[in-house]
Amino acid sequence: MDLFDMDESELAARLQEAFASMTPERSPRAQAFHLAAALPARAAARDRDGQPWTVHLDDAGTVHATAADGTLVMGWAAVPQAVPEVLSPFEAGTRYRPAAPAVGDQATFDAQTKPTFPFPDDDDLEAAFDHTPHHLADLTAAIAELRRQWDTADVPDRVEQAAVHLRADAPQVPVLTLNEQEQMWCNAVSCGWVRTDAIVEAADPVWGVINRSGYARSSSWIPRAAAELLAEAPADLPGFLRHHLLDNEGPVDLVAINGPEGPLYNLNSGGAHRTHLCRILGLPWLFATQTALITPWEMTRKIKEADHWQGLIDHGLLHGAVDRGTYMASLRISHCPAPWMLAEPQIAAAYNAAYERAYPGALGRLGVPTHALTDATAWETWLLTPAAHAPARGLRRLLNLLLRTGRDAARQP
Structure with missing residues (x-):
């Protein structure tokens, strides 16, 4: 019989039978071995050189890394060869290959160790907030321009108009999940300033409509917060932003979904009100922690x-x-x-x-x-x-x- 005319299930059965004697059940350590063997193919598919990284990998598989531009990344790798996969979500795009030192022959930790979940501490957050002062300067300039254009009495109407335009021009997308059942083999998190217009999902799926109980946390929070922001004295604005974006409730928490030329973001576990506010006002930057979506x-x-x-x-x-x-x-x-x-x-x-x-x-x-x-x-x-x-x-x-x-x-x- 012509192989091309065979029923697919029959063809698969024939092929599986031919390889049957070669396929004993794989041990957990063998799974880690084959993960390490397969990772170079993922790296090889990236066709552009990324930025240099300084990487520290401990015996538990915990990764702490800093890029040449100062980006801090921390995470966990099931095998040493997965370290580039911890870094790549924070490159300038998915086509970039992190220029990290090889760690496969240096690390000695057990490949089956349980995941760790490192997260930026207060010092890390402070350093990231201050690392690129031009982002804060751009943000204060954008707020100053809104203050110049909007009369105080018009702020609620202006906010509603801006929300209507945003809903029409850039509606939110659904939360992206790919395979939540897959056994974790690496994770990664960073912190820093992100493009506000790249945040495409913010928990409450209609811009400007926040479904929370209580006056203080409902949709009415947005025009009230906008009025407070625009009323802040220019000299006090950097401190005001630092308090509300970093010190008071902690940063907005996002999921980073890297693409060919940069990331999009979903909201992760906190910051819906501030995200809606900044997107509706058209502000250019938002300070956030970012957990990577690993393909x-x-x-x-x-x-x-x-x-x-x-x-x-x-x-x-x-x-x-x-x-x-x-x-x-x-x-x-x-x-x-x-x-x-x-x-x-x-x-x-x-x-x-x-x-x-x-x-x-x-x-x-x-x-x-x-x-x-x-x-x-x-x-x-x-x-x-x-x-x-x-x-x-x-x-x-x-x-x-x-x-x-x-x-x-x-x-x-």
Whole structure:
């Protein structure tokens, strides 16, 4: 029988049978070994040199690193070779390869150690707040311009008008989650000034509408806070901002989702009111802690997602391999420069649009045509249209199955 005419499940069974004698069950330590072996492929997919980093890795896998520009990153790595994955979410884009010293032969910690969750302390936060004074200067200048344009009595109406425009021009996107079930193999956090217009989700999904009980924390907080901010004397404004962005309740806490030319942000665990306020007022910068969204190694979804993933691969937007079952499909991921594209089309399209607003032309430079960015239907249609360089469907299916079964066998101890 022609292999191309075989039922896929039968073909997979034949191939699995051929490799059966080579695939004993993998031990936990072997899993760590194979994770370390696979990581270079993720690094190799990044085609630009990032900035130099100074890195300290302790015996528990805890990472403390500082970039050449002063960015502080801390986190945890399950194996030493995962250290670049701790740093890459805070590079200038996902295509940048951190210039970090090799630590694979230096570290001796047990690869199966439990995760640690380091977080910036007060001294780290103070240092990051003060490290780039031009951000605070830009922020005070923007507030001064609003004060010049808005009369005190008009602030509530102006805030509402600004919120209406923001809802129309830059609606919030859904929270991005990719594979919460995956066993953690690294984590990363940083702190510093972020572009306010890159924050695309803020817990309460309509700009200017905050659903909290009590007058003090409801939507009415926003115009009252705006009036207080604009009434602050210029000489006192830097101290006022420091108090409310750093000292009083701590910084806004975000999730950083790095993309090809820079990050987008979701709100993480605190700061919805301040985020809504700063976005509605159009302020340029916000001080925040940032926990990285780590692109998973594997995702499992309903079978219909397999074609979407294969479309990403065929269009050069994903390095990985699709494994199709009868009802479910799984994806093994080496690299995806725009990780939200791994999500279902409605979510991916929303993030595509948000990314284009924050980084105009960036997805076009990645190879996505403008017409595919208009909505979920256009995105899905383009994704499912075979790319000119993609292999024929039958051959592609055979190659994927051979790659998958052979890789599974080779990874076993």
